[in-house]
Amino acid sequence: MKSTIKGLVWIIAVIGFGVGLYGMFLRFTTGDRLTDYGSYIPWGLWVAFYIYFIGLSAGSFLLSTLVYVARIEKLEKIGKLALFTAFGCLVAALLSIWMDLGHMARVGNVLLHMNLSSMMSWMGILYSSYFGIVIIELWFALRSDLVKTAKTGSGGSRTLARLLSFGSSDISAEARAADHAKLRVLGIIGIPLAIAFHGGVGALFGVIQARPHWNTPLMPITFLIGALASSGALLTAVVYIWGPDKSKEQLNDIMRFLGKIVLALVLFDFLLEISEFLIGLYSMVPAERLPLEAILHGHFWYVFWIVHLLIGVVIPVIILFARAVPKGRPDKPAGGLIAFACLLVAVTFIAVRFNIVIPAQINPEIPGLQYAFSGPGLKFTYLPTTMEWLVSTWVTSFGVLLFLIGEKLLPIVNPEHREAA
Amino acid sequence: MALIDVERHEIRERMMNDLQRALKKPINKRHWAMVIDQAKCVGCTACTTACVAENHLPPGVVYRPVVETEVGKYPNVRKTFLPRPCMQCDDPPCVKVCPAHATWKRPDGIVEINYNRCIGCRYCISACPYSARTFDKGFFYTDGTPEIMDYEKEPSFEYGREWPRRNRETSPIGNARKCTYCIHRVEKGILPACVTTCIGDATYFGDRNDPESLVAELLGSPRARKLREEEGTKPTTTYLV
Structure with missing residues (x-):
């Protein structure tokens, strides 16, 4: 069953990568001309995918600190998996936002000509620091296993392990204890960093006074809760498929705990959402009201009602209540259904990200502006084009393939060994 | 309206003289300002077209649209017109959010963009409460015809530099763009294109730091209003309503 799912993920990722290449070709040859975002709705699908992926990354990282900082024994074996998921999502996020820039070659200006009053500059600083922490932590988490693989492994794994162990060879108990101590320190630094990074991206939207739908102090909090919900869900599904499953009871236990x-x-995130809708819809201010009305009964009502609410909240919550909260027979295997429910949450969360980015921009800042002058991009409607979807497909497939290849070649999961102290 | 006690031809002469006086001062002593009399605007959009021509604006880029608002019900309908250049805010939200210091407030009040530094993230476009910035995606009017015409590749002269459109990659393509108050003309002693083409003399331009200038006089009018002042952006562009 699991090998079928793994095979299916490989096939989907390879097809996505191949088909998406055409989108990338168009992106590099036609620039922004085939996209539907423009002057009045400047941010579109790629920005939504960016915040989706960094949410998945920051959340996975924070969950990994349950192992390396809080030392929750139950989760020991999935620490590396959580870190590696954080890494894969972070790379996909970077690619997504890079594609969105009008001048991709100038991305370095964010750090070279830093403007500390811009949340986007902060995003650059925090992204780089966070990326560094994830890489270093991943290395220390993998070090002893890399050394072992370099000695005993075979084929590509062995070569890669030799390369990545950077000459390190000590796998004594003391050396591993030192690794764990370092991991704890890195995790402790990483927690506020991951919160600042993802919360900071929430603030990037939150500080935009011109778009009242974004302009709320709760924005960073909403981002963080969403990040934890979506990444927790992704990680649960990932653990079920790729995680350590030597002991069925243990896996069942982990799945229920994560579930x-x-x-x-998910319920807490939904509570924040209800609050946002009830308060926002009470308002008479068009800029507050219109985005919410568009989400609930605009052209794309199904993004909220079907994709998010039904598939992303109602169905998973019912399944999780039935399976993850044990009633009567706590030992009954429930991993598969929990993983399925979590996969629904993780995948459909892009709908939440989409509804954060787009609807806030549909209210004309000056009424009637859309009729004053016409031209490409001078409109307050947005529908991602095929090219935009293809690029996002490529970026997503790239992230998934990075994960799949890494999982194959690196000692991310080692059922024989427990990794945390 | 009673404020302007000058004949029509004298308005332009006076603004030209104001300009000459301002240009003799150091840059930080002058502060360019635009005043738009909505009561005189007839909504002809000559300013919009002149601006497009002057700055060689491509499809999808507009610096000064004229927004029409209809009041009343047919047959008792009236229209008001709101030309919307850049507000050249004293506290510009677009400058604050730029991650690369690619846009800034000049000492003479103009919000300038360094096209060669702008990364095209469009954060400034999101942050402007007037939608005054537009994104240059690299279109040509003669796209889809056998040949892109040479006149479309001619440079614009924004901020006193040459910005040709020889290909679809180099700036200002891929950048955020906005009204510059035609500073390249102003620094040569010529009024902005929208001012010289306005058929009703509804747009005034000059140095607000000069008490003798026409704009300084008009800024004291009880009819003077700023657009969306509640945003705290302190716009320079002022409307007479």
């Missing part, structure tokens, strides 16, 4: 966390987070 409960995801259930709580």
Whole structure:
């Protein structure tokens, strides 16, 4: 069953990568001309995918600190998996936002000509620091296993392990204890960093006074809760498919534990959403009201009602209540269904990100502006074009392939060994 | 309206003289300002067209649209017109959010963009409460015809530099763009294109730091209003309503 799912993920990722290449070709040959974002709705699908992926990354990282900082024994074996998921998502996020720039070659200006009053500059600083922490932490988490693979492994794994162990060879108990101590320190630094990074991206939207739908102090909090809910869900599905499953009871236990966390987070995220809708819809101010009305009964009502609410909240919550919260027979295997529910949450969360980015921009800042002058991009409607979808497909497939190849070649999961102290 | 006690031909002469006086001062002593009399605007959009021609604006880029608002119900309908250049805010939100210091407030009040530094993230476009910035995606009017015409590749002279459109990659393509108050003309002693082409003399331009200038006089009018002042952006562009 699991090998079928793994095979299916490989096939989808390879097809996505291949088909998406055409989108990338168009992106590099036609620039922004085939996209539907423009002057009045400047941010579109790629920005939504960016915040989706960094949410998945920051959340996965924070969950990994349950292992390396909080030292929750139950989760020991999935620490590396969580870190590697954080890494894969972070790379996909970077690619997505890079494609969105009008001048891709100038991306370095964000750090070279830093403007500390811009949340986007902060995003650059925090992204780089966070990326560094994830890489270093991943290396220390993998070090002893890399050394072992370099000695005993075979084929590509062995070569890669030799390369990545950077000459390190000590796998004594003391050396591993030192690794764990370093991981703890890195995790402790990483927690505020991951919160600042993802919360900071929430603030990037939150500080835009010109778009009242974004302009709320709760924005960073909403981003973080969403990040934890979506990444917790992704990680739960990933653990079921790729995680350590030597002991069925243990896996069942981990799945139920993660399932409960995801259930709580999805419900808390939903609570924030209800609050946002009830307060916002009470308002008479068009800029507050219109985005919410567009989400609920605009042209794309199904993004909220079907994709997000039904598939992303109602169905998973029912499944998780039934399976992750044990009633009567706590030992009954429930991993598959929990993983399925979590996969639904993780995948459909892009709808939430989409509804954060787009609807806030549909209200004309000056009424009637859309009729004053016409031209490409001078409109307050947005529908991602095929090219935009293809680029996002490529970026997503790239991230998934990076994960799949890494999982094959690197000692991300080692059922024989426990990794945390 | 009673404020302007000058004949029509004298308005332009006076603004030209104001300009000459301002240009003799150091840059930080002058502060360019535009005043638009909505009561005199007839909505002809000559300013919009002149601006497009002057700055060689491609499809999808507009610096000064004229927004029409209809009041009343047919047959009792009236229209008001709101030309919307850049507000050249004293506290510009676009400058604050730029991650690359690619846009800044000049000492003479103009919000300038360094096209060669702008990364095209469009954060400034999101942050402007007037939608005054537009994104140059690299279109040509003669796209889809056998040949892109040479006149479309001619340079614009924004900020006193040459910005040709020889290909679809180099700036200002891929950048955020906006009204410059035609500073390249102003620094040569010529009024902005929208001012000289306005058929009703509804747009005034000059140095607001000069008490003798026409704009300084008009800024004291009880009819003077700023657009969306509640945003705290302190716009320079002022409307007479």
